[in-house]
Each structure stands twice: as C-alpha cells, then as structure tokens.
Amino acid sequence: MKSLAELAAIREKMKDKIVLREGGANTRIVVGMATCGIAAGARPVLNAFVEGVDKEGLNGQVIVSQTGCIGICQYEPVVEVMEPGKEKVTYVKMTAEKAEKVLKEHIKGGKVVQEYTIANAKNA
Amino acid sequence: MKELSLNVLDIAENSVKAGAKLIRILLEETEDTLKMTVADNGCGMREEIVRGVMDPFYTTRTTRKVGLGIPFLKLAAEQTGGYVNVTSRHESEYPDTHGTETVALFYKNHIDFTPMGDIISTVTTLIQGSPDIDFEFRHDSKDFHVLLDTRQMREILGADIPLNDPEILVWIAQYLKDQY
Numbered sequence: 001m002k003s004l005a006e007l008a009a010i011r012e013k014m015k016d017k018i019v020l021r022e023g024g025a026n027t028r029i030v031v032g033m034a035t036c037g038i039a040a041g042a043r044p045v046l047n048a049f050v051e052g053v054d055k056e057g058l059n060g061q062v063i064v065s066q067t068g069c070i071g072i073c074q075y076e077p078v079v080e081v082m083e084p085g086k087e088k089v090t091y092v093k094m095t096a097e098k099a100e101k102v103l104k105e106h107i108k109g110g111k112v113v114q115e116y117t118i119a120n121a122k123n124a
Numbered sequence: 125m126k127e128l129s130l131n132v133l134d135i136a137e138n139s140v141k142a143g144a145k146l147i148r149i150l151l152e153e154t155e156d157t158l159k160m161t162v163a164d165n166g167c168g169m170r171e172e173i174v175r176g177v178m179d180p181f182y183t184t185r186t187t188r189k190v191g192l193g194i195p196f197l198k199l200a201a202e203q204t205g206g207y208v209n210v211t212s213r214h215e216s217e218y219p220d221t222h223g224t225e226t227v228a229l230f231y232k233n234h235i236d237f238t239p240m241g242d243i244i245s246t247v248t249t250l251i252q253g254s255p256d257i258d259f260e261f262r263h264d265s266k267d268f269h270v271l272l273d274t275r276q277m278r279e280i281l282g283a284d285i286p287l288n289d290p291e292i293l294v295w296i297a298q299y300l301k302d303q304y
Contacts, residue, residue: 002295005280006295008280010281010292010295011280013291014285033137033249034191035134035191035193038133038137039125039130039134043130043133043242043245043246043249047245047248047249050293051290053290054290054291054294059290066249066252066253
C-alpha cells in the first residue's frame with residue numbers, strides 16, 4: 001500500500017537526478033490531446049511514450065508533451081517529433097504499439113519510421 | 125468516447141486551457157447513479173458562451189474553441205437518462221471567485237451507460253501535461269474512497285520536483301490503484 005510518506009524518500013533519491021537533468025532535453029515528442037485526439041485514442045499513445053522514455057533511460061534527453069488540435073483530426077492520434085537541426089516528423093493514426101516502434105527505431109535508432117508518417121498516409 | 129474517463133480527461137483539458145490553478149475532479153457513485161463534477165478556478169465563461177457550449181451547432185467563430193467536448197459528454201449522460209449542467213463565473217464579473225463547474229449525472233444501470241474505463245490513466249495524463257496545476261481527484265462509492273491531492277504531494281516533495289517526472293507518475297498510478 002502506497003502512502004504519501006513515500007514521497008519523502010522519492011524526494012531524497014531525486015535530488016541528485018535534478019542536477020543531471022539540467023543539461024537540457026533536445027528531442028520533443030508532442031501528442032495531440034484535444035477532443036479529436038482523445039476520442040481517437042491518444043491517451044494510450046501518450047502513456048506509451050511516457051513509459052517508454054522512462055524504460056529506455058531517455059529521461060532528460062527526450063521530453064514528452066501534450067498539445068491541442070492542429071487541424072488534421074482525421075489523422076488522429078497525431079504525434080510530432082522535433083529534433084534539433086532536423087525537420088519535424090509527423091506521425092499519424094498512432095497506437096501504443098506504433099509508439100513503441102517509433103521510440104526504438106526513430107528516437108533511439110535515429111531512423112524515421114516512414115510507414116507511420118503523414119506523408120506516407122497521404123500517398124496511400 | 126469509448127470510456128467515461130476519456131470524457132473526464134477532455135472536460136478537464138478545458139479547465140487547463142482556461143488557465144486554472146486548481147482543478148477538482150469528483151466522482152460520486154450510488155447504487156444506480158454516477159455524478160461527475162469537474163470544477164476549476166480558471167478564467168470562466170460569459171453567460172452567452174455558457175449557453176452555447178451545450179449545442180455543437182450553435183458554435184460560431186468566437187465560441188469555436190469550445191468544440192465538441194461538452195456535446196459528447198451531454199450525449200453520454202442523456203442517453204442514460206441523466207443530464208449535464210455547466211455553470212461559470214467569468215473573471216470580468218467575478219475577479220476573485222471565477223471558474224467553471226461541469227456536472228454530469230449518469231444512470232449506471234441503463235443499457236447505454238458508458239463504462240468508466242481507465243480513470244487512473246486520465247489522472248496521470250492530466251498531471252503529465254500540466255505539472256504546475258493542482259489537481260484534487262476524488263472517487264467515492266460504497267466500496268472505496270479514493271483521494272489524490274497534488275497540493276498534499278507538493279508539501280512533501282517541495283517545489284523543485286516536477287510532478288510529471290516519470291517516477292512520480294508511476295507512484296501516482298500505484299497510489300490510486302491501491303485505494304480501489
């Protein structure tokens with residue numbers, strides 16, 4: 001059974017981590033969480049990225065954030081990956097499983113998963 | 125929406141956009157009803173906007189931001205015989221007590237009642253997206269009394285640890301799960 005008191009222990013443990021984190025994140029993963037995104041299944045996609053970033057030890061290098069509707073509701077859940085010095089990649093019709101693949105191949109491996117991108121969806 | 129917890133997430137996102145500092149999510153269950161309240165201290169809405177949020181076809185350019193969230197919730201509640209009520213106090217008229225309260229009542233035993241789904245995931249998603257806002261989440265029924273208040277968490281964690289740290293989010297999910 002978890003208790004609020006445990007937070008004190010987490011606080012102690014995290015003191016050192018905070019210093020490490022100040023190096024600054026460089027990659028941003030942005031998940032659309034407006035009504036359209038939520039209805040299309042964005043919540044498990046977001047959670048998959050949050051959990052995946054933690055599991056892959058990418059904390060501090062990758063920031064997962066939420067945004068509103070960007071106007072392509074028919075392609076939701078939409079995920080944008082922004083890396084410094086690179087063009088933004090827009091992934092569409094995402095799922096938690098696809099999120100795992102994007103994390104492994106693109107975020108960690110540096111190779112864009114073309115089949116999930118909006119360019120690919122438009123050509124299909 | 126396939127789960128009511130997704131409606132809760134969607135409605136609470138409106139509070140985030142309204143610049144709320146505190147968002148209270150209350151779920152109260154009886155034998156046959158579920159009452160959902162999302163109350164915030166955000167900027168609030170003017171009376172004519174409040175009247176408009178219920179009707180997706182009323183929406184004009186100025187109110188377009190409101191979108192389909194409330195109509196979706198209204199549909200989910202009314203198809204069980206329940207209702208949705210939105211009250212709001214705009215900051216221009218209520219400088220100290222502004223905010224919006226959305227109440228939805230559902231009849232749980234109605235065949236068209238949408239299941240609650242993963243409400244814990246809704247809470248962690250909200251905190252992940254808005255770590256600087258305070259959330260009070262309560263879910264009460266005859267079997268459980270679940271409470272999470274980020275103000276209590278901050279008292280222990282201090283101001284320098286962000287609530288959207290993965291370790292904290294994992295803790296929140298487990299803390300809530302243990303109370304069910």
